[in-house]
Amino acid sequence: MTLPDPSLPDPTPPAPTLPESPRPEPAPQEPFCDDLAAALAEAWAELRRGAADRRAAFHTPCLATVRADGTPSARTVVLRAAEEETATLRFHTDRRSAKVGEISDRPAVALHFYDPGRKIQLRVEGLARLHRDDPLAAAAWEATRPFSRACYRVPATPGEAIAAPLPAHLGPAQLGHAGQGEAGAENFAAVVVTLRSIEWLYLAARGHRRARFTRDGEIWEKTWLVP
Amino acid sequence: MTLPDPSLPDPTPPAPTLPESPRPEPAPQEPFCDDLAAALAEAWAELRRGAADRRAAFHTPCLATVRADGTPSARTVVLRAAEEETATLRFHTDRRSAKVGEISDRPAVALHFYDPGRKIQLRVEGLARLHRDDPLAAAAWEATRPFSRACYRVPATPGEAIAAPLPAHLGPAQLGHAGQGEAGAENFAAVVVTLRSIEWLYLAARGHRRARFTRDGEIWEKTWLVP
Numbered sequence: 001m002t003l004p005d006p007s008l009p010d011p012t013p014p015a016p017t018l019p020e021s022p023r024p025e026p027a028p029q030e031p032f033c034d035d036l037a038a039a040l041a042e043a044w045a046e047l048r049r050g051a052a053d054r055r056a057a058f059h060t061p062c063l064a065t066v067r068a069d070g071t072p073s074a075r076t077v078v079l080r081a082a083e084e085e086t087a088t089l090r091f092h093t094d095r096r097s098a099k100v101g102e103i104s105d106r107p108a109v110a111l112h113f114y115d116p117g118r119k120i121q122l123r124v125e126g127l128a129r130l131h132r133d134d135p136l137a138a139a140a141w142e143a144t145r146p147f148s149r150a151c152y153r154v155p156a157t158p159g160e161a162i163a164a165p166l167p168a169h170l171g172p173a174q175l176g177h178a179g180q181g182e183a184g185a186e187n188f189a190a191v192v193v194t195l196r197s198i199e200w201l202y203l204a205a206r207g208h209r210r211a212r213f214t215r216d217g218e219i220w221e222k223t224w225l226v227p
Numbered sequence: 228m229t230l231p232d233p234s235l236p237d238p239t240p241p242a243p244t245l246p247e248s249p250r251p252e253p254a255p256q257e258p259f260c261d262d263l264a265a266a267l268a269e270a271w272a273e274l275r276r277g278a279a280d281r282r283a284a285f286h287t288p289c290l291a292t293v294r295a296d297g298t299p300s301a302r303t304v305v306l307r308a309a310e311e312e313t314a315t316l317r318f319h320t321d322r323r324s325a326k327v328g329e330i331s332d333r334p335a336v337a338l339h340f341y342d343p344g345r346k347i348q349l350r351v352e353g354l355a356r357l358h359r360d361d362p363l364a365a366a367a368w369e370a371t372r373p374f375s376r377a378c379y380r381v382p383a384t385p386g387e388a389i390a391a392p393l394p395a396h397l398g399p400a401q402l403g404h405a406g407q408g409e410a411g412a413e414n415f416a417a418v419v420v421t422l423r424s425i426e427w428l429y430l431a432a433r434g435h436r437r438a439r440f441t442r443d444g445e446i447w448e449k450t451w452l453v454p
Binding site for chain 2: 033034057059060062064065066070071072073074075076106108109110111112114116121123125154156157158159160161162163164165207209210212223224225226227
């Protein structure tokens with residue numbers, strides 16, 4: 001059924017028409033609104049755009065992991081790659097960050113993407129794998145910009161309590177221009193998530209669309225869901 | 228230390244200055260950059276703005292829960308209230324949705340807010356409580372707009388598989404204008420999260436700021452963290 005999800009924001013309701021007005025034509029639907037294969041293709045197109053365009057809403061998804069005590073943990077990560085052929089997404093992190101331990105212990109993770117402008121949500125789940133000191137990590141490091149590399153040079157554990165913020169001259173801009181080349185690589189990790197499912201939600205005033213795509217080997221099983 | 232978080236997007240680095248140029252004055256820092264109490268107040272101000280302004284980035288956080296099988300689940304919710312006095316946030320949901328069961332089984336939840344424009348992230352954790360058929364739920368339902376109420380009238384379980392999306396005339400806009408008054412209340416639930424901690428991250432080119440606020444009774448303990 002074309003049902004709204006009450007936990008999500010309302011799409012703009014249609015403007016009321018005066019009794020004398022001609023009834024407005026419904027807005028054209030996107031082609032993926034009634035075609036599951038097109039919806040899955042659209043989801044992957046959005047993911048690729050998120051990896052390529054730093055201004056895209058899908059550039060900064062939320063990664064949810066589970067701690068050893070069973071509580072959920074959620075934070076922003078930057079989407080670095082989306083590859084439909086291998087059904088993988090990639091992001092980078094500091095080896096010293098808490099999420100590395102959480103992923104090692106419980107590799108089943110969720111990634112949540114929401115574009116409030118386009119009213120599209122993707123709920124992606126899969127198994128995360130850490131890459132450190134292997135060819136994939138080396139290639140990812142090679143493609144990292146100098147400014148990003150500075151993040152990994154800092155001799156302190158992310159999330160550790162400190163007495164006060166340090167002065168600006170130790171900020172990332174300065175570290176990034178220090179020309180230290182490979183320094184920081186020892187703290188760098190790439191994380192590749194192999195997807196098991198994608199849930200796609202499109203909020204349209206003419207009728208919401210929700211679909212689940214579940215990967216079984218090379219095949220994506222597709223079904224509409226009640227939104 | 229004013230350290231970058233490599234998992235987050237880079238703030239814009241300062242423009243390089245020519246050798247002859249006078250060194251530019253550093254941009255003024257926000258007052259909350261070096262004051263933990265001001266940072267906590269700013270976090271609450273952002274949460275209140277998120278609840279009140281549907282165009283605010285903090286209006287649509289990501290809720291992370293944990294399923295019975297131990298895997299994380301993440302989806303958008305709409306922030307409906309943020310009350311500093313009681314340290315609570317509120318959102319609404321359909322009683323039939325999967326998150327209701329997850330919250331009942333494991334009330335420890337995480338809410339993730341990220342504003343890419345302002346470069347502020349909040350990671351909020353707390354205990355969620357479901358409200359159904361009680362005064363709080365009734366008051367929340369009363370304040371719900373007709374369009375939102377339509378979401379709860381649909382005679383189908385959210386997330387259930389269906390053969391095809393239903394035609395547009397069964398969409399929320401039409402249901403919302405049916406004038407059915409209280410219909411749908413039987414599927415409505417309010418969820419109130421009582422916060423245990425807030426982690427605040429502000430990405431500034433002059434030096435990132437990260438702080439953790441942990442609630443102990445009426446007191447918020449505050450500390451800077453390595454970003």
